[in-house]
Amino acid sequence: MRLKPAREPSSSRINNFSEVTRVFSPQEALVEASRCLQCKNAPCSKGCPVNIDIPGFIKLIKEGKPAEALAKIKERNSLPGICGRVCPQEEQCEKACVLNKNGEPVNIGALERFAADSAACAKMPPMIEKDKKTGLALSVAVIGSGPAGLTCAAELAKSGYTVELFESLHLPGGVLSYGIPEFRLPKKIVADEVAYVRGLGVKISPDTLAGYTISLEELLGKRGFSAVFIASGAGLPQFLGIKGENLPGVYSANEFLCRINLMKAYEFPTLATPVNVAEETIVVGGGNVALDCARCARRLGSRVSLVYRRTEAEMPARREEVENAVEEGIKFCFLTQPLEFLADSQGLLSGVKCIKMQLGEPDDSGRRRPLALPGSEFIINAGTAVVAVGQNPNPLLAKACPGLKTGPHGTLVTDDALMTSIPGVFAGGDIVSGAATVISAMAAGKKGAAAIDAYLKELKHEA
Ligand code: FAD
Ligand code: SF4
Ligand code: SF4
Numbered sequence: 001m002r003l004k005p006a007r008e009p010s011s012s013r014i015n016n017f018s019e020v021t022r023v024f025s026p027q028e029a030l031v032e033a034s035r036c037l038q039c040k041n042a043p044c045s046k047g048c049p050v051n052i053d054i055p056g057f058i059k060l061i062k063e064g065k066p067a068e069a070l071a072k073i074k075e076r077n078s079l080p081g082i083c084g085r086v087c088p089q090e091e092q093c094e095k096a097c098v099l100n101k102n103g104e105p106v107n108i109g110a111l112e113r114f115a116a117d118s119a120a121c122a123k124m125p126p127m128i129e130k131d132k133k134t135g136l137a138l139s140v141a142v143i144g145s146g147p148a149g150l151t152c153a154a155e156l157a158k159s160g161y162t163v164e165l166f167e168s169l170h171l172p173g174g175v176l177s178y179g180i181p182e183f184r185l186p187k188k189i190v191a192d193e194v195a196y197v198r199g200l201g202v203k204i205s206p207d208t209l210a211g212y213t214i215s216l217e218e219l220l221g222k223r224g225f226s227a228v229f230i231a232s233g234a235g236l237p238q239f240l241g242i243k244g245e246n247l248p249g250v251y252s253a254n255e256f257l258c259r260i261n262l263m264k265a266y267e268f269p270t271l272a273t274p275v276n277v278a279e280e281t282i283v284v285g286g287g288n289v290a291l292d293c294a295r296c297a298r299r300l301g302s303r304v305s306l307v308y309r310r311t312e313a314e315m316p317a318r319r320e321e322v323e324n325a326v327e328e329g330i331k332f333c334f335l336t337q338p339l340e341f342l343a344d345s346q347g348l349l350s351g352v353k354c355i356k357m358q359l360g361e362p363d364d365s366g367r368r369r370p371l372a373l374p375g376s377e378f379i380i381n382a383g384t385a386v387v388a389v390g391q392n393p394n395p396l397l398a399k400a401c402p403g404l405k406t407g408p409h410g411t412l413v414t415d416d417a418l419m420t421s422i423p424g425v426f427a428g429g430d431i432v433s434g435a436a437t438v439i440s441a442m443a444a445g446k447k448g449a450a451a452i453d454a455y456l457k458e459l460k461h462e463a
Pocket of ligand 2: 048050051052083084087088089092108109112
């Protein structure tokens, strides 16, 4: 039987922001690792976007060698403590595990986390692959320090390039730092894995808004970088576009989560940033972002209703997180669509007028289209609302650099090798794909690093 790590009881965890899921004990890790059949063709590794040698690292855990297991993982993945916690494993490596056909897959994510946590990853010596050193003595600039930027920077540094990573915020990590809450991904883990990337020789320059503090021309010109990788993510919130959305009390998910995760508003007034959460909160959306907002509001003492216009079956959020939210007392209102945010006599948010929906024929996404049921309007009382209905690519850099070709919703257009419309400027992660996952952003970072390496070698060859 598949082992799952223990979780903090919901009655106590709703009172704090501590991590919910515990790490396997060495005994539990051994038992779970023993379920792996060590398949020769390793379908699980093919299901992992960064192709970790999964049977290889699981075997080392079984032999009681977590540090060696971690080194094996790090051959392909510089952020294992993060991936072990937030990867949608059920759609990736674990979906491809042979045991999934007639039973339950090996708990690969929990074993990866066990290796990362028990071997104290940041303290391991960085693994520069000296044989791969290019000796080109060239430098590359990376813009954005989320999983795509960190991975690209780490891979280039391992290949011997000088890498500087520019981040507009004061802390590196992208969504890992400002979006995903402490109770799912402790910031100490993010800091440790960023430290590992620094240990590979990557220089991280925070508080630098590329395109404004420093332009692409400057990077490629007087700053002397030979190539640039843009990994600026999808941080632009989408809104519902309904009446009352600007009322005090209505937050975008980005602002709400930034206040709580990046600025630690739950420690106000010890720390400077506040967040106002009323007795009743309504969160709009059905993805991981909406669930994170709902669970944060719950921990800040609010009763929370999450409204989603389709049914539970269509929710894009991870099942595990839906279960956690249910246990924590989040009320789910399916087939419900907000129509208007309502104000009280002082102009503050007092509630949300909603309408019931039913599912019609499938739309372009293949999911059944929600249709309003006339006459079914009703009001949910709430002094706080959080709109978590999606993010678009960050538009700032493309605005500052008109030479960068953009596609639908402001994504950056690239060729198959991730080169943008500007020679020597590559891009990957959410800024190219639109909002996706940590591991897909990391895979793009790896692909970008390989493409930049090939491009610079070709340039050197021609010179
Ligand atoms: P980001 O992580 O967005 O990083 C981009 C970075 O670029 C940011 O730090 C930004 O400040 C910086 N930047 C932007 N413009 C500039 C500029 N001009 N100059 C310098 N820096 C700039 N995925 C999962 O797999 N599992 C989950 O459980 C999960 N939960 C999520 C929860 C939330 C709340 C959110 C918002 C997303 C979640 N995701 C999850 C999605 C995942 O986090 C993203 O797909 C991933 O972080 C994208 O990585 P990225 O490197 O492309 O961009
Ligand atoms: Fe699975 Fe993600 Fe780890 Fe790959 S990185 S093995 S997809 S948990
Ligand atoms: Fe082990 Fe499953 Fe991978 Fe086979 S497919 S090697 S059982 S994790």
